[in-house]
Amino acid sequence: MKLGSYTVDVPVMLAPMAGMSDLPYREVCRMFGAGYAVGEMTTSKPEFRSSRKSATRWACDEESGLRVVQLLGADPQMMADAAHYAQDSGAQVVDVNMGCPAKKVLQTACGSALMKDEALVAKILSAVVAAVNIPVTLKIRTGWDQDHRNAETIARIAQSEGISMLVVHGRTRADGFRGHAEYETIRRVKEAVNIPVIANGDINSGAKAVAVMKQTGADGVMIGRASYGNPWIFNEVCAALGWGTLLPKPSLREKQRVINLHMQRHFDYYGEARGVVTFRKHLNHYLCGLDGSEMLLKALMTKQGVKDLAECLNLYFERVS
Numbered sequence: 001m002k003l004g005s006y007t008v009d010v011p012v013m014l015a016p017m018a019g020m021s022d023l024p025y026r027e028v029c030r031m032f033g034a035g036y037a038v039g040e041m042t043t044s045k046p047e048f049r050s051s052r053k054s055a056t057r058w059a060c061d062e063e064s065g066l067r068v069v070q071l072l073g074a075d076p077q078m079m080a081d082a083a084h085y086a087q088d089s090g091a092q093v094v095d096v097n098m099g100c101p102a103k104k105v106l107q108t109a110c111g112s113a114l115m116k117d118e119a120l121v122a123k124i125l126s127a128v129v130a131a132v133n134i135p136v137t138l139k140i141r142t143g144w145d146q147d148h149r150n151a152e153t154i155a156r157i158a159q160s161e162g163i164s165m166l167v168v169h170g171r172t173r174a175d176g177f178r179g180h181a182e183y184e185t186i187r188r189v190k191e192a193v194n195i196p197v198i199a200n201g202d203i204n205s206g207a208k209a210v211a212v213m214k215q216t217g218a219d220g221v222m223i224g225r226a227s228y229g230n231p232w233i234f235n236e237v238c239a240a241l242g243w244g245t246l247l248p249k250p251s252l253r254e255k256q257r258v259i260n261l262h263m264q265r266h267f268d269y270y271g272e273a274r275g276v277v278t279f280r281k282h283l284n285h286y287l288c289g290l291d292g293s294e295m296l297l298k299a300l301m302t303k304q305g306v307k308d309l310a311e312c313l314n315l316y317f318e319r320v321s
Contacts, residue, residue, distance in 0.1 A: 001196050001219050003093065004135030004164050006066060010035025010243045011220025012234055014227060015200060016070045016095065023060050024265035029227060030065055033234035033244055037065060041097045044073030044082035059090035070095040074109045076123045080131035087132045094132060096125065099139045101173045112141050112173035121154055125161035135164035142185040145174035151185050152192045159193045167222050170201035186216040198222050206240025213241065229285025231258065256317040259286050263310065272306050291320055
């Protein structure tokens, strides 16, 4: 799949997820086949660029794949300036967020709230595309609510303004993450435009990915929540779609190996004090459902250092393996 001057050989993608899709997580997902990974959304407001949280959401030379920065905002000029800053900082692709349904995002008229104002959508996309010479992509939902699905219209606007790829989550803003994603709207979007269209929403297995690709005619799939604690899903989906060989189901030893690898990358990136706190969410996902995991997690939450955390975790795996 072509994306400007770049080629995405395996269009099985990791979705941008605040608090999750940071650089260490993206690299772990790439290990298991993710051919493209989008960073956490970051605000376009310049005053926050050097904050502790935002500083890790811009491009990083250590990234092994395409460096994709996702921007959030509702002011065309501010979004254009942020896109230019992202490019100058090393981004190879800029993604525009018009899909986030979070209340704090909607309160600033950003994210999926923008789908209510098609004229503003056009102004933002035009400004961002004009500000950079790298590909600009867009992530949207099917519409504001069930009675106002306008993804096809937004897709046509995106294509006319020079957007290189469109990702569509199969829910409206009103749906949030409730219920089931629907894919007929994604199929209609794909039929409406000539740019690559990526299907997103509830893709949680290789079989589901195959079914969604068949139903929508999409050029690829994007996986979000189904990857939590399960980076192996990228191998499963890639294998099902013909882009790799299926690995065995991860054993306890394999889970231990990957958790330790992810943990080390995480601490190298954030440092010990911040890393211990921010890695806890990953441990919750990795360990969920394992025998004795509730007691283990309670013990892990009390650990304040890398060494103590690793010793407690590895002692558990030695005991249950």
